[in-house]
Amino acid sequence: xxxxxxxxxxxxxxxxxxxxxxxxxxxxxxxxxxxxxxxxxxxxxxxxxxxxxxxxxxxxxxxxxxxxxxxxxxxxxxxxxxxxxxxxxxxxxxxxxxxxxxxxxxxxxxxxxxxxxxxxxxxxxxxxxxxxxxxxxxxxxxxxxxxxxxxxxxxxxxxxxxxxxxxxxxxxxxxxxxxxxxxxxxxxxxxxxxxxxxxxxxxxxxxxxxxxxxxxxxxxxxxxxxxxxxxxxxxxxxxxxxxxxxxxxxxxxxxxxxxxxxxxxxxxxxxxxxxxxxxxxxxxxxxxxxxxxxxxxxxxxxxxxxxxxxxxxxxxxxxxxx
Amino acid sequence: xxxxxxxxxxxxxxxxxxxxxxxxxxxxxxxxxxxxxxxxxxxxxxxxxxxxxxxxxxxxxxxxxxxxxxxxxxxxxxxxxxxxxxxx
Numbered sequence: 001x002x003x004x005x006x007x008x009x010x011x012x013x014x015x016x017x018x019x020x021x022x023x024x025x026x027x028x029x030x031x032x033x034x035x036x037x038x039x040x041x042x043x044x045x046x047x048x049x050x051x052x053x054x055x056x057x058x059x060x061x062x063x064x065x066x067x068x069x070x071x072x073x074x075x076x077x078x079x080x081x082x083x084x085x086x087x088x089x090x091x092x093x094x095x096x097x098x099x100x101x102x103x104x105x106x107x108x109x110x111x112x113x114x115x116x117x118x119x120x121x122x123x124x125x126x127x128x129x130x131x132x133x134x135x136x137x138x139x140x141x142x143x144x145x146x147x148x149x150x151x152x153x154x155x156x157x158x159x160x161x162x163x164x165x166x167x168x169x170x171x172x173x174x175x176x177x178x179x180x181x182x183x184x185x186x187x188x189x190x191x192x193x194x195x196x197x198x199x200x201x202x203x204x205x206x207x208x209x210x211x212x213x214x215x216x217x218x219x220x221x222x223x224x225x226x227x228x229x230x231x232x233x234x235x236x237x238x239x240x241x242x243x244x245x246x247x248x249x250x251x252x253x254x255x256x257x258x259x260x261x262x263x264x265x266x267x268x269x270x271x272x273x274x275x276x277x278x279x280x281x282x283x284x285x286x287x288x289x290x291x292x293x294x295x296x297x298x299x300x301x302x303x304x305x306x307x308x309x310x311x312x313x314x315x316x317x318x319x320x321x322x
Numbered sequence: 323x324x325x326x327x328x329x330x331x332x333x334x335x336x337x338x339x340x341x342x343x344x345x346x347x348x349x350x351x352x353x354x355x356x357x358x359x360x361x362x363x364x365x366x367x368x369x370x371x372x373x374x375x376x377x378x379x380x381x382x383x384x385x386x387x388x389x390x391x392x393x394x395x396x397x398x399x400x401x402x403x404x405x406x407x408x409x410x
Binding site: 140142158159160180181182198199200201204205206212 | 371
């Protein structure tokens with residue numbers, strides 16, 4: 001994970017967040033170490049116990065009106081008690097003017113002071129999204145991610161087992177490639193992981209015997225997408241006679257990626273097996289489960305009910321001597 | 323698991339041709355091979371993986387192998403780096 005400096009934030013989002021630096025320029029190398037944002041309402045009134053000074057501080061109309069209602073000689077100590085704790089960044093919304101004491105303190109403590117034209121709610125919403133992505137746990141794995149009927153299938157397995165070839169076949173049938181070989185994964189919610197292509201990779205693919213191809217150029221824009229939630233891991237492996245493969249599907253196997261539990265399907269490869277069609281079935285079956293239809297369980301329940309019914313009626317007929 | 327750090331010493335860095343040499347060397351071994359640079363970890367048998375590391379001259383790459391012939395694999399790949407991929 002890269003550190004988020006104020007400089008970096010300005011580089012990335014100066015335009016979108018409509019930011020201007022109005023003080024504390026010397027502190028732009030300071031790092032934001034926390035994804036959370038704080039509005040220091042209570043702290044301005046002097047109560048600084050448990051004050052989360054390590055968070056980005058956002059001051060809106062309420063805070064500024066309150067500060068402006070104070071006498072200048074009272075204003076400075078209140079603000080200084082906060083600056084002294086070491087703030088990463090202070091932002092004033094709606095481009096409200098900062099009192100002179102604030103600009104002076106920003107310079108003195110080398111804490112950047114920014115203005116944004118956005119309203120407080122709007123700014124906090126946008127900054128949270130930006131910081132959440134920056135602070136999200138991430139990893140990179142060797143695999144291929146394809147969107148099949150809107151379901152993100154992540155193919156894993158040893159190098160050369162045919163992940164790219166499966167993806168190519170799926171693209172040919174109208175499905176969409178997200179990333180081949182190097183998949184960058186970001187956790188956006190406790191159970192939601194999003195995959196995209198690693199740096200420099202784009203929608204390139206390596207096909208053994210052919211070399212590197214550009215899927216977007218070859219198949220057009222509809223054959224690719226930039227990112228996709230990973231919903232099922234499909235593990236490809238060579239058929240091993242001694243291994244037990246899933247026959248019933250009554251119990252759902254899962255794998256854990258960045259703490260998120262993802263259904264896992266292991267497919268043994270053998271000559272003549274059509275992985276493309278199996279992939280489409282895996283995707284559709286996953287959607288069915290999401291919609292509440294679990295075929296193996298329903299089949300098994302129907303079977304048990306039938307046997308129960310038969311045994312009950314058999315008992316009834318046996319003792320019937322009429 | 324065996325690991326070794328190497329430095330890229332040829333001016334052009336690990337571009338397409340050196341990547342191919344690394345991948346071909348790695349693929350001769352049964353062990354799993356990874357290359358790691360700046361916390362980015364890629365499969366050493368994957369062409370695109372190695373290329374997208376974009377290891378420029380002076381960067382430090384860790385070669386890691388795990389398997390029956392891991393030591394030989396790491397040595398062989400380190401050697402490809404050391405001979406600067408046959409470049410000057």
